[in-house]
Amino acid sequence: MKYDVIIIGSGLAGLTAGLLLTKKGYRVLILEKKPFVGGRTASWDEDGMKVESGFHRVIGYYKHFPRVLKKAGINMNKIVMWEEVMDFRSARKGDVTTFGMAPVHGPLKLLKGMFGNTDTISYKDRMSLFPFFINGMKDYLKKPDQLDQVSVKEYAERHHVTNNAFHLVLVPLTAGIFFLPPERFSAYVFFGLLAPSLPRFYKMRMGGFLGGMSELFSDPIARVIEKQGGTILRDHKVTRMIYENGRVKGVVAEGQEFYADETVLATEIGAAKKLITDSSVEHACFNNLLQLPDVPAVTIQFELDRPATPYDRTTFGAGTSLASFTEQSRTTFKHVPGRMSCILAPAERFINMESEDIYQIAIKDAKKLGLEIEGHVVDYRVVKHPKEFYSLEPGHDWMRPDQDTPIKGLTLAGDYTKTSNFATMESAVESGEIAAKIVEDEMTKSAL
Ligand SMILES: Cc1cc2nc3c(=O)[nH]c(=O)nc-3n(C[C@H](O)[C@H](O)[C@H](O)COP(=O)(O)OP(=O)(O)OC[C@H]3O[C@@H](n4cnc5c(N)ncnc54)[C@H](O)[C@@H]3O)c2cc1C
Known part of the structure; x- marks a missing residue:
């Protein structure tokens, strides 16, 4: 079957484009390499422990993210718990500043x-x-x-x-x-x-999610896409885009060819660069993207027999590898007595390290911050994101590519593409909205 649009990747960028395009009546196929949708906003069950890609915060000024939730019938205020303060714990001085x-x-x-x-x-x-x-x-x-x-x-x-x-x-x-x-x-x-x-x-505050992100919004958005006539194939890794006579005509996934008038490449930056290179889609417009460095992220998540802190609150761990963390047993993961989700920095130090070694460092650093979690850990998981973020180092922002490309049939989406935001859920959604508009304009033009 030939589709109107193929979307590669079901992160927030791909889901947003899929939601908006199916709403307009286009026949959309989303291909996702993982067994679940949501990308960096997914949560899943890993050998008996509920994990997430990493703890996330919504910022009160976000507009694109709440807007796409609303279009999928989700009220953002019902799925987040707002925070008015954040804590800074110090390893040097050993106390907490709010x-x-x-x-x-x-x-x-x-x-x-x-x-x-x-x-x-x-x-x-x-x-x-x-x-x-x-x-x-x-x-x-x-x-x-x-x-x-x-x-x-x-x-x-x-x-x-x-x-x-x-x-x-x-x-x-x-x-x-x-x-x-x-x-x-x-x-x-x-x-x-x-x-x-x-x-x-007046909107400024931060929101933590009242449940796993998959159940709160990624899966519900996917269900609306399917209800609107879209098809989502999980466990379908795209290995190549079919690029012939200056036009992207479809993709190859799991040895099968899929064809469409328009393709939206909505993977994270590392996979996008690889697919462009592997498909021999050569054009000067990709030079900056191919040189825009990607950086990793690493998280460790603990299930505990009691909460790590007296409240669930975004906390920054000065002077340790626990760059930011939060207790979640009263908000996101209420089914366990204690749950701490931590983002580790510098990620480069941890990306190739064994989980057990990461665990030992995290436990030691938690102690330095006054958190007694040793002896209370029921289970833990390390979640790694190797090439998923574009580098936010000086001199790189101008290298982010536009969603529109001079290659016929190809549009980009993803948090690394040029938006008014930076590597967040908000930028992913904004990029998906822009991509959907470009595709719609192209489809309208070719129908005339
Ligand atoms: C630890 C962590 C903490 C974060 N904290 C926050 C926060 O507090 N606030 C905030 O706003 N944002 C936060 N973010 C960022 C936010 O999650 C991302 O910016 C956003 O989800 C990116 O969405 P995306 O659609 O651009 O990419 P992704 O979510 O990465 O989606 C890309 C999708 O493409 C799929 N894919 C890749 N290659 C292929 C292929 N070849 N074939 C088929 N499918 C493929 C992937 O599996 C994935 O599902 C955080 C991210 C992480 C990892």
């Missing part, structure tokens, strides 16, 4: 975080962050290209952030958000993550 982040939903906590004084982060340390953040936002809006040439570390030095504020706030923030130390984290990307909160500051 910062508010919600000007409307938690103004007092925000003010206390900004102007408070503790043994760990003094008033002077906090004040030193103001010129850094204010100038960063200004430069993001006025000189984005120049800002992308500078790392967060260089920018912090330029604006005299104190050593303490740098190590206790900026190091854990950059590692916890995108697994990179401040010397490798583009200042443009860092402030770009905060900038959308300016016009939508």
Whole structure:
């Protein structure tokens, strides 16, 4: 059977494009190499333990992600638990500092975080962050290209952030958000993550999911796609795109050929580069993409016989490999007495390490942060993402490709493609929306 559209990959980018195109009545085929949909927003059962690709937070200013959920009949507010504060635990000083982040939903906590004084982060340390953040936002809006040439570390030095504020706030923030130390984290990307909160500051807060992401949204979106007439084939790895006479005409998966008028390549960056190369789709438009480096991510998830912390809250672990983590037994995984999900940094250190060695390091670092989990671990899993993120280092943002390509029949989607966001659920959905629009325009043009 010939389809109107083939979508390679069922992450949020592919699911979004599939949802929007089936809604318009197109015959869509989604091919996914894994046994489940959702990509980096999947959760699954692994030998008796519920795991997820990594703990995720929705940011209150997101617009594209809630919009696609709504189109699938899901109310985002019903699937997230909002947080107004975040914790910074320090290995150097051994205590916890809480910062508010919600000007409307938690103004007092925000003010206390900004102007408070503790043994760990003094008033002077906090004040030193103001010129850094204010100038960063200004430069993001006025000189984005120049800002992308500078790392967060260089920018912090330029604006005299104190050593303490740098190590206790900026190091854990950059590692916890995108697994990179401040010397490798583009200042443009860092402030770009905060900038959308300016016009939508009243929405600023973070949301943790009230269940596994597959059951809350990836599977429900897939069901709507199927209900609208789309086909999803899991365990179908695309090995090549069929590229003939300057046009992508379909794909090969599991030794079978599938044909369509339009193909949306919606895999993560590493797989996208491989498929473009393996299919010999040669064009100068892919030069930047092929040179845009990818970086890994690694997480460790513990099932415990009691909660690791007194509350489920996003926490950054300054001075340890536990870049960011959260207890989840009261929110995401309520079926167990304790559940801690951690993102490890630097990911390059862990990507080729045995799980047992990672476990030992994580347990030791948890102890340094005052978390007594040793002796309470019922089970654990390490989840690795080898080539799934584009690098957010200085000088790379301009290399992200547009969704539209000069190759007939081929559109790109995925969090690495050019959007107003960076490597998040929001950018994945935005890219899927753009790709769906391009495909629809092409289909309309060729129908005329
Ligand atoms: C640990 C971790 C924490 C994160 N935290 C947050 C957060 O707090 N907030 C936030 O907004 N975002 C977060 N993200 C990022 C977010 O998950 C991603 O940006 C987003 O899900 C990417 O979606 P995507 O569709 O672009 O790619 P993916 O989800 O990677 O989807 C690509 C799909 O393509 C499939 N595929 C690959 N190759 C082939 C092939 N050859 N044939 C068929 N299928 C193929 C893959 O299996 C996958 O399903 C986090 C990600 C991770 C890993």
